[in-house]
Amino acid sequence: MSASLELSAASKAKIDEWLTKFPPDRKRSAVMPALSIVQEENNGYLTEDLMDAVANYLSIPKIAVYEVATFYSMYELKPVGRHKLGVCTSITCMLRGSDEIVDHLTNKLDVDINEVTKDNKFTIKKVECLGACRHAPVIHIGNRYYENLSIDKVDDILASLE
Numbered sequence: 096m097s098a099s100l101e102l103s104a105a106s107k108a109k110i111d112e113w114l115t116k117f118p119p120d121r122k123r124s125a126v127m128p129a130l131s132i133v134q135e136e137n138n139g140y141l142t143e144d145l146m147d148a149v150a151n152y153l154s155i156p157k158i159a160v161y162e163v164a165t166f167y168s169m170y171e172l173k174p175v176g177r178h179k180l181g182v183c184t185s186i187t188c189m190l191r192g193s194d195e196i197v198d199h200l201t202n203k204l205d206v207d208i209n210e211v212t213k214d215n216k217f218t219i220k221k222v223e224c225l226g227a228c229r230h231a232p233v234i235h236i237g238n239r240y241y242e243n244l245s246i247d248k249v250d251d252i253l254a255s256l257e
């Protein structure tokens with residue numbers, strides 16, 4: 096573990112853009128976008144070194160970064176597949192078949208929840224309500240939501256990602 100890991104110039108430049116949106120004494124406000132930026136650059140997951148580097152860059156305590164990274168489900172603390180399938184399993188989606196979708200995905204892709212498929216393409220996650228309950232069941236992949244899902248639609252989505 097290297098406590099002195101430096102963020103890349105590209106990450107710093109993107110974080111700096113966010114920092115312009117906050118008063119100089121409120122750098123902590125940039126911790127969520129900063130984590131998203133470094134996570135994206137690191138193939139979709141965070142390491143302790145990267146979180147420490149974010150803390151150093153924002154001049155905030157490491158614990159403040161760890162708290163955010165461990166609280167929000169969009170941050171990953173171990174490697175993930177190239178496509179992260181976030182299946183909403185909150186109540187409305189559950190009542191409309193999300194458990195069957197999870198079972199279908201884990202069987203078809205031969206992978207457990209939160210693990211990576213052998214070809215490194217997919218990780219399946221159960222996530223909390225995505226705020227699209229009227230269109231349940233819902234999956235999000237990257238920045239996109241897929242709604243009113245059926246098993247057939249899920250298969251079509253998988254095929255489009257391969």
Ligand code: FES
Binds near residue numbers: 183184225
């Ligand atoms: S319960 Fe799934 S989007 Fe709200």
